[in-house]
Amino acid sequence: MKLKELIPLLTIVKTEGNPEVEITGIQMDSRKVRPGDLFICIPGIPGLQEDRHLFAEEAVRAGAAALVTEREVGAGVPTLQVPDARYAMAVICAHYYSYPSHDLKLIGVTGTNGKTTVSHMIESILKHAGFRTGLMGNIGTKIGDTLLETDINTQEPPVLQANLTSKSEVQLHRL
Incomplete structure (x- = not known):
């Protein structure tokens, strides 16, 4: 570009x-x-x-x-x-990254307590229903079955957008 x-x-x-x-x-x-x-x-x-x-x-x-x-x-x-x-x-x-969120269904979980638990429950339900899932939170970034540790809870735009692309697994290791 x-x-x-x-x-x-x-x-x-x-x-x-x-x-x-x-x-x-x-x-x-x-x-x-x-x-x-x-x-x-x-x-x-x-x-x-x-x-x-x-x-x-x-x-x-x-x-x-x-x-x-x-x-x-x-x-x-x-x-x-x-x-x-x-x-x-x-x-x-x-x-x-060509606006990757436009091609995804995203769910955000907010609040004071229970976000991690609720996020994992939603991911489990969707995965069991046959959907390809990803999860971003304070324990890392999970794409499919691959979990990668992150150093902060709220990812900055360069990492966030790379994670949302179909190339995210390659990009995560670079960023």
Whole structure:
């Protein structure tokens, strides 16, 4: 996918560099960037998550082909500056993975207590009825009979969208 495909999907504050650059993956963690990736610089959350703008240069050194930022970082690669990088990340990831949720039946379970139990009960019922199932929660991501551990309960858009694709088993090992 070319960076320029993302421009009509987003509110753009400013663009820098060549929008014809090819994007081969999406990351928000500079330690996971591979050549050709788009690195999304989300702002930090005090006490929870560091500001990813601080890692833009590290991401470029690792091979990031382009950046999405909320402010100028001067990293020397094509950059889309947006007013809300978290929102942009959700839109970009859904587009990059061709909107996988459109082809799935999804059930969300919310509440204070019992979400894991209810989710597993629903999965068991559907599986017994012959449906192909997947499950995402605080004990991991399960696709069919394959359970993969996750490091956080709520998956960020790059991982979530990859998990929802038919290529998810391959992508999970990469992300």
